[in-house]
Amino acid sequence: MQRYFVNSNQIDENTGTIRIRDTDVHHIKNVLRLSVGDKLVCCDGDGADYRVEITGLEGEEVHCRIVAKTPSTGEPERLRVTVAPSLPKGDKMDWVLQKGTELGAFSFLPFSSIRTVVKLEGKKVSKKRERWQRIVKEAAEQSCRGRIPQVEPLMDWKGLIGRFADFDQVLFAYEKGGAPLARLLTERGPGSILVVVGPEGGFTDEETEEARSAGADIVHLGPRILRAETAPLALLSCISYTFGEMGGEPL
C-alpha cells in the first residue's frame, strides 16, 4: 500500500482526518490515479502509521479518513547508523542514499576528501542536496520507514572530523588496515554509529591517521576490495544484523 509522510499539522485526531498536500497530491491524482475509497498509509515521521481512506480529491489537497492508527515498525530500535560517504561519481550517490535508506540509515553526511573527484560548488550544492533528499524520501516511503532520514549539507574534511564527537562510535573504512568489523562492534554496545567511507580512490594514509587521532575506529571488511558505493551498504547490513535490526535478536 502506498505510503506518504505527513507533518503533525496535517493530522487531526479529533475529527479523525488527514490532509495530504503538495507533491504527494500530484502523485496520488496523476501517477497512481487513486479514487475516493482507496486506501493509503500516512506516517507522521515520529512513530505512528495511519491507515486512511481517501474521502476527497478536489482542489489542492487530498482529504482522508483515519481508519486505524498503529506504531511504525520500520525504524531500528537499538541503534542509529549515520552514513558519511565521500562523494562518489555519477549516480552512485543516488544508489547509496536509496539503498542506505532501505537498510535503515538514520541520516547521511556527504563530504569531500582529498581524492573526491566530484566537485560541487555554488547553487549546484543546494540543488544536489534537494535531489538527494527527494531520493531518500521516496526510498523511505517505499521501504516503509517510520521517518525520513535527513541528508545534511555537503561538508568538507574538517567539518566531518568535527562531527566525530557527536557519535558513540565512528567506523572509518580503510582497505589497507584496521580491525575486523566484528571485533569493533562487540567491543561497544549499540548507540549512535557514524560510518565513514572514502571516494573511489579511497583515503590517504594521512587522512586515516587524522581520523584515528580524532577517535575513529579504523575498520576493514576483508580481503575483497569493495567499491565506494558498496562498502557503506555492506557495513550498514552487517551492523544492523549484529544488533538485531535485520529481523531477530541481537547476535
Add this chain to the structure above:
Amino acid sequence: MQRYFVNSNQIDENTGTIRIRDTDVHHIKNVLRLSVGDKLVCCDGDGADYRVEITGLEGEEVHCRIVAKTPSTGEPERLRVTVAPSLPKGDKMDWVLQKGTELGAFSFLPFSSIRTVVKLEGKKVSKKRERWQRIVKEAAEQSCRGRIPQVEPLMDWKGLIGRFADFDQVLFAYEKGGAPLARLLTERGPGSILVVVGPEGGFTDEETEEARSAGADIVHLGPRILRAETAPLALLSCISYTFGEMGGEPL
C-alpha cells in the same frame, strides 16, 4: 595494480613467463597504455596470484615475466554462497552481479518466476549471459577475487527448484514471513548456501510453499522492505560476516 585472470596454459612456470591473450591485450595496450617494465597481477583462478612484469607488447599477446607467486586471498574460505536472483528490470541485474562479485558470491543462478517482468528469449538469452559474465569478470578483477564466479544459463522456476538439492542450505527471501536470518545461519554450519531472491513484485504464496516443500528455509530480513537488487547484497554481506569472510573470525 591491475589484475587479469589467465588459464593454466598461459602460465609457464619452467621459463617463469605468462602470456596474456584476447581482450585483456587490448585493455593493456589501448586502455591502460602500459609499457615494458610495468607491473600486473595475473590470477590463475585456482588459488594462485602471479606478480608479473611486462617484457613484450608486440603482436597479439602480452608477454610477462613472473616476479613472485603468492596465494590468492580474495576467496571465501569457509563457505560458498550462490545468488539466485529472479530477473530484475533494467540495469539492476548488472548491479547484483557486480556487487555480488565484490561481496564474494561463488556463482549466480538467474531465473524467472511468476512475477518476473523481464522476458528473455532466443538469441537475447545467450547475449545477455555473455554480457553478465563480462560484468562478473571485470568485478572479479577489480575486487581482487581469486576466481571468476560463473553466471549459469537463465533457468525457469522448475529448473531452480531442481537445484535446491545441490546445496547444504537454501535461503528463500520472503517479506511476508519466515525466520530471522540469524537463527537460520546458526542452526547450520557453513558450507554451500543458495540465496533465492524474487523480482520486484516478490514471490507468490504458492511459490514460497513450493520452495519450502523442496527444502528451502524461508528467511526475512526485518521490517523494512528491501528492493529486488538490495536483498541479495544484504544477505551476502550478513552471511559472509557471520562466517568470518568479511574480515575476522566467525561470529
